[in-house]
Amino acid sequence: SSGFLSAFTGEENLFLGSGMIDFAGSGVVHMTGGVTALFAAKILGPRIGRFYDADGNELPEPVSFPPHSVALQVLGTFILW
Numbered sequence: 001s002s003g004f005l006s007a008f009t010g011e012e013n014l015f016l017g018s019g020m021i022d023f024a025g026s027g028v029v030h031m032t033g034g035v036t037a038l039f040a041a042k043i044l045g046p047r048i049g050r051f052y053d054a055d056g057n058e059l060p061e062p063v064s065f066p067p068h069s070v071a072l073q074v075l076g077t078f079i080l081w
Contacts, residue, residue, distance in 0.1 A: 046052075050063050 047065075050065065052058055
């Protein structure tokens, strides 16, 4: 209970004086996920064949991909909810 991000710390020991209390570490968890997703998106890049042709030339309009399973989309929404 003496940590600077503890929910039970005194007013004088808040994180960088901002008044933020990270209850149960949710800020750290979401920041880690966000930074990881940002790096993964940068490394993976855009989908192959969506914005560029096989020779690497930019397409005038993005290629439309067929829709995926609506049932799996709903299931994923409920799992995340």
